[in-house]
Structure formats: C-alpha cells, structure tokens
Amino acid sequence: MIPAAFDYVAPSTVDEAVRALADAGEDAKVLAGGQSLLPVLRLRLAAPSTIIDLGKVAELRGVRDEGDALVIGAMTTHYDVQRDHLVAEHATLLARATDTVADPQVRHRGTFGGALAHADPAGDLLAPALALDAEMVIAGTGGRRTVPAAEFFQDFFTTSLAPDELLVEVRVPKYTGWRAHYEKFNRVAQAWSMVAVAATVRTEGETIAEARIALTNMGATPVRATAVEQALVGQAATAENIRAAAAHAAEGTNPTVDGNADVEYRQELARVLTGRAVSAAVAR
Structure with missing residues (x-):
C-alpha cells in the first residue's frame, strides 16, 4: 500500500528539528531509522501531515564518555551500539541486548533512541535501559530536560515525550566490571x-x-x-x-x-x- 501524502522536512540540527516539530503540530511524525514508522505508514495505520527526518542531524549520533556515565545519541544505530568499546566495557547489558535485536539489516538502520521512543513493550532495549537506570535527555521548545527511564515509559507505545519534544540522547551510568546477559x-x-x-x-x-x-x-x-x-x-x-x-x-x-x-x-x-x-x- 502507498502511504498517504505528507510534507517532508529534513533538518540538520536539533534546534531546527524542534522548531519543525513545533510548527507541524500534533499530526507530525519523527523519522529516525524508520524500522517501526515506515511499515505503519505503508499500511496507512498512521497518516501524519508532516514527516521530520532526523537522518541529517549529525549531533544525534555516537557514544561519548562523560566520566560517570556514557551518553548515547538517539540516532546511533543498533549496529554502532553493538560494536562500541565503551558500551562493551561500561554497559555490557546494552551490548548483549542489542545483539538480539531483529537481524543485521535492521540493526544497521534502526536506532537506539528510535526504539526507546517507540516504546513497544516487546522491544528489546526498554528493559535494559530501565535496569541500568538510564536517563532520557529530551529537547523541546522550552529547552532540555532529563527524565529517568522509570518515568519515561508510561504505557503501550506511550512515553513522557510531549508533541513538540524529541529524544536527543540517553545517559547510561557506568557499570564497569558488572556481568550481564x-x-x-x-x-x-x-x-x-x-x-x-x-x-x-x-x-x-x-x-x-x-x-x-x-x-x-x-x-x-x-x-x-x-x-x-x-x-x-x-x-x-x-x-x-x-x-x-x-x-x-x-x-x-x-x-x-x-x-x-x-x-x-x-x-x-x-x-x-x-x-x-x-x-x-x-x-x-
């Protein structure tokens, strides 16, 4: 099936993405890796007025060390999380869980933040984020705020994200030396x-x-x-x-x-x- 018509926006910064989301209103959808959104669009289970593609926002990718925590950009792919040496050393549970996500094709396209924001209770990264007391960094028109994983996931496919907000990065405390499965x-x-x-x-x-x-x-x-x-x-x-x-x-x-x-x-x-x-x- 062919998706319903929509406007397409491809911002290059987080600020541009937040403005685009605010301008588009509640009928907008954010495109990260697209592994969940694209099938829904093709089946016309969703008909957003605007698609905001985060693929060009470079600041949303990568893993960095911030002392007592790792910070993982929301657009970091599962593949990159799987193979990151910082994740393997300090957040082994995330690496183990990401190994089980779908197949190599999906892991190369799907994103860490996209999976968390989608909030499918059967998704494999929500429970590890909760177990590790991860914190979600959210950007909106009112600035940035941080929400613990225990408060971020609220119901089936529902998070604490407001219509004009984006998940931009995830802070994961270090669990160096911990064993995981x-x-x-x-x-x-x-x-x-x-x-x-x-x-x-x-x-x-x-x-x-x-x-x-x-x-x-x-x-x-x-x-x-x-x-x-x-x-x-x-x-x-x-x-x-x-x-x-x-x-x-x-x-x-x-x-x-x-x-x-x-x-x-x-x-x-x-x-x-x-x-x-x-x-x-x-x-x-």
Whole structure:
C-alpha cells in the first residue's frame, strides 16, 4: 500500500528539528531509522501531515564518555551500539541486548533512541535501559530536560515525550566490571520477544553484591524485578539460590494475552528466563 501524502522536512540540527516539530503540530511524525514508522505508514495505520527526518542531524549520533556515565545519541544505530568499546566495557547489558535485536539489516538502520521512543513493550532495549537506570535527555521548545527511564515509559507505545519534544540522547551510568546477559524467548528467530529478561550483576568473590533485573513484555511498560534483585543480593551465586530468587520474577507483572501466550504462561516464562539470565550473567 502507498502511504498517504505528507510534507517532508529534513533538518540538520536539533534546534531546527524542534522548531519543525513545533510548527507541524500534533499530526507530525519523527523519522529516525524508520524500522517501526515506515511499515505503519505503508499500511496507512498512521497518516501524519508532516514527516521530520532526523537522518541529517549529525549531533544525534555516537557514544561519548562523560566520566560517570556514557551518553548515547538517539540516532546511533543498533549496529554502532553493538560494536562500541565503551558500551562493551561500561554497559555490557546494552551490548548483549542489542545483539538480539531483529537481524543485521535492521540493526544497521534502526536506532537506539528510535526504539526507546517507540516504546513497544516487546522491544528489546526498554528493559535494559530501565535496569541500568538510564536517563532520557529530551529537547523541546522550552529547552532540555532529563527524565529517568522509570518515568519515561508510561504505557503501550506511550512515553513522557510531549508533541513538540524529541529524544536527543540517553545517559547510561557506568557499570564497569558488572556481568550481564539478555535472555530472550520468541517463537521464530529475529521476532519480537514473547518474554525476555535483562540481568546484570556485580559479584564479590562467589557472592552477588548487587543485581539489576528488568523484564520485557510483561506489562504495558518494562518491569523492574525488584523482588528478584533483593533476593539475590548477599547470596552465594549458586544454582539453588538463583532459582529461588527467580521464583519472584512474576511478582507485580501484568502481561497481556495474545495469540502467543496467556498470562500464566508468560509469568512462568519470566521465572524460568530470569533464572537462566542471572546464571548466564554470573557465568560470564
């Protein structure tokens, strides 16, 4: 199907993009990598009056070190996040999760910020961002503001972004020396997660000193598995202790029912996958 007619704007700076978005009004759509927007346009599930293409805004790309945090530009591709040495060293969980996103073609075009702003609860980067306490830097006509991941994701495909605002970069605290794993379950390769678990832990000897766990597709937004984290901290990293902690994974979740799974099945998946994710993280 051919998309409905729209105006096209290609700004070269963030300021130009914000002005274009404000001028276009609530019917505008922002084009980042296009992996989510283009199919929706072709199916005419959306008919925006204006498309604002961020492809020429160079300042939105790249990863930089800012002391206690990494800053990842919203237009940085999944491929570049995957291969960035700073991400591999200081935010290993992001690298592990990005490895599972779709296929190489999508990873070369899709963007880190675009995936977060799209806010699909089955998307693989929301839970890692939540687990790592990432902060979203947002630009609008009133200036810039910073929103924690826990407040950024608000509902299905809904974030705290106002109609005249853009996600410009993501600040990720450093977790140097932490071990991490992203355990994903889907029916076919390269598909969306039915359930997935983002796990990163810091060990002292054979003991788990700190843990951060978040769940993908177990609610309208990513879910922090705080009960699992609390059960892990201070425990020896044994299979028995990890299994006992993982039994709490479904607490506080509200997964949807669809053609893939019902609530009970997803909750059991969360428990099983959490055990696998933590075990794999510790083993690394």
